[in-house]
Amino acid sequence: MIPSHHPPDEWLLAHIAGTQSEGVDLLTASHASYCPQCRDRLADLQDVAGQYLSQMPEQNVSGLDALLANLPAQEQPQAPRPSRHGFPAPLERYLGDGDLEWTYVAPGVKKISLGFSQSEMPVRVIHLAAGMTVPTHNHPGLERTLVLSGGYDDESGTFERGDIAVADGSQPHHQRIHKGAPCISLVVADHPITPVGIKSTVLSWFFES
Amino acid sequence: MVSSQRITIGHLEVWLSADPDVLLKAVAANADRAAFAQLYAHVAPKIKSFLMRATRGDVTLSDELTQEVMLRVWKRAPLFDRSRGTAMGWIYGIARNARIDHFRRKRPQVEPTDPMLVDEGPQPDETAQLHQRAERVRHAVTTLPEAQAFALQHAYFEGRTLAEIATATDTPLGTVKSRVRLAMVHLRAALEGQT
Ligand SMILES: [Zn+2]
Numbered sequence: 001m002i003p004s005h006h007p008p009d010e011w012l013l014a015h016i017a018g019t020q021s022e023g024v025d026l027l028t029a030s031h032a033s034y035c036p037q038c039r040d041r042l043a044d045l046q047d048v049a050g051q052y053l054s055q056m057p058e059q060n061v062s063g064l065d066a067l068l069a070n071l072p073a074q075e076q077p078q079a080p081r082p083s084r085h086g087f088p089a090p091l092e093r094y095l096g097d098g099d100l101e102w103t104y105v106a107p108g109v110k111k112i113s114l115g116f117s118q119s120e121m122p123v124r125v126i127h128l129a130a131g132m133t134v135p136t137h138n139h140p141g142l143e144r145t146l147v148l149s150g151g152y153d154d155e156s157g158t159f160e161r162g163d164i165a166v167a168d169g170s171q172p173h174h175q176r177i178h179k180g181a182p183c184i185s186l187v188v189a190d191h192p193i194t195p196v197g198i199k200s201t202v203l204s205w206f207f208e209s
Numbered sequence: 210m211v212s213s214q215r216i217t218i219g220h221l222e223v224w225l226s227a228d229p230d231v232l233l234k235a236v237a238a239n240a241d242r243a244a245f246a247q248l249y250a251h252v253a254p255k256i257k258s259f260l261m262r263a264t265r266g267d268v269t270l271s272d273e274l275t276q277e278v279m280l281r282v283w284k285r286a287p288l289f290d291r292s293r294g295t296a297m298g299w300i301y302g303i304a305r306n307a308r309i310d311h312f313r314r315k316r317p318q319v320e321p322t323d324p325m326l327v328d329e330g331p332q333p334d335e336t337a338q339l340h341q342r343a344e345r346v347r348h349a350v351t352t353l354p355e356a357q358a359f360a361l362q363h364a365y366f367e368g369r370t371l372a373e374i375a376t377a378t379d380t381p382l383g384t385v386k387s388r389v390r391l392a393m394v395h396l397r398a399a400l401e402g403q404t
Binding site for chain 2: 001002009010012013014015016017018019022025026028029030032033034035036037039040041042043044045046047048049050051052053054056057058059060061063064066067068071072073074075076077080081082083086087088089090093162
């Protein structure tokens with residue numbers, strides 16, 4: 001099944017240009033595992049960069065002899081490692097080889113915080129139980145989601161494996177998780193999330209990083 | 210296009226071709242040092258030019274990174290898969306990564322051998338088209354409107370985000386975004402089915 005919600009163009013360009021934050025790059029690269037269409041677009045952007053590179057003016061270089069004197073052995077293609085947890089390879093690299101270590105957050109909700117440097121946005125894998133509803137909430141910045149398994153509906157549509165959702169903080173939203181299987185997603189937020197109204201305590205988990 | 214363009218003069222092997230796709234293939238298949246030397250002569254001066262832009266004119270750092278890039282090109286050449294793009298695109302990616310690594314950031318990458326990869330089903334026989342991809346890319350770039358090309362180049366070579374490009378060029382962010390979007394539509398149309 002090919003995803004129906006894709007990353008914005010500027011994420012793709014920023015991925016190829018190397019100007020993206022690590023968290024959003026991880027979302028983009030993981031989406032690409034699910035999406036032949038975006039892989040094609042990334043390949044276009046990279047080849048166009050290569051074409052511009054070949055049109056660059058030339059600067060003097062003098063390192064060839066030094067390189068030739070010390071050429072190391074070349075790397076050879078390796079068989080790909082099987083997916084340890086059934087997630088895309090770019091994400092698997094952050095999860096390690098052990099069993100997943102979930103942190104309990106609230107009934108039906110658990111999370112794994114990924115190890116990013118402090119300056120980065122919080123990046124988490126979130127597990128939401130089948131059939132549950134996440135209370136209405138909004139947030140000061142963007143909340144970017146890649147669905148890894150299961151699915152949900154919210155005000156802007158239906159999201160399933162491979163789909164990217166970008167929720168703008170100005171519009172409160174609430175998610176209805178599809179029945180039958182939990183929804184696991186990768187979430188990159190700018191800031192902690194603010195529940196709307198004092199009744200929503202379930203989202204206090206977003207406050208702790 | 211001829212692909213065996215290697216001649217021997219005395220005990221010197223010389224490549225006549227300056228086509229990076231041809232040269233990289235030889236470096237990959239036979240660890241061909243003469244092909245590597247020719248590839249170096251052809252692309253290292255351009256890579257240094259890119260790095261001079263990316264480092265805002267730091268000559269020492271650009272020289273150092275250019276060497277690092279060419280070393281990686283040699284080492285990783287056997288991993289280059291020409292069914293996924295052009296040699297120059299691949300080399301650009303290596304130069305970009307060397308720049309990012311220099312600033313010590315992790316960089317999640319698309320992984321074409323991901324066991325979880327979802328494919329579109331059987332692919333058409335692309336072998337014949339692959340040879341034309343570099344030519345197609347060249348054409349797509351020459352037909353790109355100037356303002357759109359300018360936005361892409363700023364991102365590629367100066368490592369600027371779209372917001373930074375908007376500020377640097379005194380252009381509304383919305384305009385920069387829409388130029389990028391139009392550029393990508395144009396490129397996709399020009400390269401459709403040519404990946
Ligand atoms: Zn996509």
